[in-house]
Amino acid sequence: MKLVLHNYWRSSASHRVRIGLGLKGLPYDYVAVNIFTGEQHADDYQAKNPSGQVLTLEVIEDGGERRLITQSLPILEYLEDRWPEVPLLPRDPYFRARTRMLAEIVNSGIQPLQNLSTTNKIKTLGGDPATWTVEFISRGLGSFARAVAETAGAFCVGEAPTLADCCLVPQLASARRFGADLAPFPKLVEIEARCLELPAFADAAPDRQPDAVRS
Amino acid sequence: MKLVLHNYWRSSASHRVRIGLGLKGLPYDYVAVNIFTGEQHADDYQAKNPSGQVLTLEVIEDGGERRLITQSLPILEYLEDRWPEVPLLPRDPYFRARTRMLAEIVNSGIQPLQNLSTTNKIKTLGGDPATWTVEFISRGLGSFARAVAETAGAFCVGEAPTLADCCLVPQLASARRFGADLAPFPKLVEIEARCLELPAFADAAPDRQPDAVRS
Numbered sequence: 001m002k003l004v005l006h007n008y009w010r011s012s013a014s015h016r017v018r019i020g021l022g023l024k025g026l027p028y029d030y031v032a033v034n035i036f037t038g039e040q041h042a043d044d045y046q047a048k049n050p051s052g053q054v055l056t057l058e059v060i061e062d063g064g065e066r067r068l069i070t071q072s073l074p075i076l077e078y079l080e081d082r083w084p085e086v087p088l089l090p091r092d093p094y095f096r097a098r099t100r101m102l103a104e105i106v107n108s109g110i111q112p113l114q115n116l117s118t119t120n121k122i123k124t125l126g127g128d129p130a131t132w133t134v135e136f137i138s139r140g141l142g143s144f145a146r147a148v149a150e151t152a153g154a155f156c157v158g159e160a161p162t163l164a165d166c167c168l169v170p171q172l173a174s175a176r177r178f179g180a181d182l183a184p185f186p187k188l189v190e191i192e193a194r195c196l197e198l199p200a201f202a203d204a205a206p207d208r209q210p211d212a213v214r215s
Numbered sequence: 216m217k218l219v220l221h222n223y224w225r226s227s228a229s230h231r232v233r234i235g236l237g238l239k240g241l242p243y244d245y246v247a248v249n250i251f252t253g254e255q256h257a258d259d260y261q262a263k264n265p266s267g268q269v270l271t272l273e274v275i276e277d278g279g280e281r282r283l284i285t286q287s288l289p290i291l292e293y294l295e296d297r298w299p300e301v302p303l304l305p306r307d308p309y310f311r312a313r314t315r316m317l318a319e320i321v322n323s324g325i326q327p328l329q330n331l332s333t334t335n336k337i338k339t340l341g342g343d344p345a346t347w348t349v350e351f352i353s354r355g356l357g358s359f360a361r362a363v364a365e366t367a368g369a370f371c372v373g374e375a376p377t378l379a380d381c382c383l384v385p386q387l388a389s390a391r392r393f394g395a396d397l398a399p400f401p402k403l404v405e406i407e408a409r410c411l412e413l414p415a416f417a418d419a420a421p422d423r424q425p426d427a428v429r430s
Contacts, residue, residue: 069309070316071315071320074312078308081311081312093293093297097290098284100288100293101285108319108323111323112323113327121347126340127340132336135336
């Protein structure tokens with residue numbers, strides 16, 4: 001079995017999946033897809049990912065069968081279903097739900113509003129993408145911080161990293177890039193620092209990827 | 216154990232969860248939260264749902280302990296973890312992933328861009344919310360249709376309703392409300408019709424809820 005991750009260094013969805021693969025100790029081939037040059041719209045990429053989005057996990061089974069999965073949380077849940085040894089979700093159903101809830105605050109609550117196809121449309125309306133993005137990020141991190149206060153230990157939910165941390169760390173990286181103020185969220189920054197002590201988080205950072213462009 | 220669903224008749228996230236509760240045969244108390252009058256911002260509601268979003272499942276255990284879960288997909292996954300008897304996900308990890316992927320095409324790919332807080336912001340930029348919304352809905356349903364072509368049987372994934380159908384049916388209801396053209400998506404409309412033959416889907420429809428306002 002072989003895993004191939006089609007992804008982009010700076011995409012936060014890609015970043016989440018790299019962390020999950022790292023936490024589970026799963027090796028993978030890295031294939032870079034450049035969203036700024038529109039590589040995700042090329043015919044051979046579209047055949048893999050009908051949504052035209054960057055991120056696709058390609059699973060090549062030993063018999064040669066090829067499986068394609070898109071969307072960061074479904075990919076992470078797939079890793080969890082198939083390789084449960086290093087869990088990314090707690091066992092208790094309620095804490096599993098709280099973990100997934102935190103992940104969705106980022107995944108559906110913030111990220112769709114900060115991504116390139118959305119901010120490009122805001123520009124065509126004459127809006128300022130930075131103002132738009134920072135407002136949704138700040139509001140979303142506020143929700144995340146209030147929810148995490150009920151479950152946090154060393155990490156977002158208890159004492160081990162979960163899906164919620166896989167989403168938080170890339171979201172804070174994006175928040176800084178877009179210029180959001182993180183001062184109101186000391187607990188989130190503290191959890192991030194603890195995560196980044198782990199190689200799975202450190203190695204998944206955007207600027208450590210082969211396609212990273214340093215400005 | 217008692218379930219209380221804090222929700223709003225026309226919210227598509229609420230609609231998804233009502234379908235899931237129905238498919239699993241779980242009775243619940245219906246508490247209406249009116250997003251147009253801003254009830255979700257009231258103090259007692261905020262204590263339940265820190266995101267200020269409408270949807271919250273309150274679980275009151277027999278011992279009196281009260282659990283609060285927000286976000287539609289985490290709520291549905293919680294129902295699946297705790298009451299697995301009528302499954303909303305296939306057993307095979309790949310088909311589970313494809314199911315979740317379809318659910319996310321709606322949940323993170325369309326819904327955050329059509330919801331009231333987003334379209335209100337589009338209005339303040341001088342944009343037309345209808346044009347904005349219809350474009351994201353049409354693009355999203357296109358992705359959904361291409362992905363579903365690989366897994367559909369009678370339903371989105373195989374021969375039984377799943378999380379994907381719980382998301383598709385509310386999304387098509389919203390699409391009609393916003394005036395999107397569904398002619399390009401005959402397969403999705405066909406699956407919807409089959410779903411609506413089931414009481415769980417029919418009874419969850421917005422206009423059958425106690426807080427529905429007929430125009």
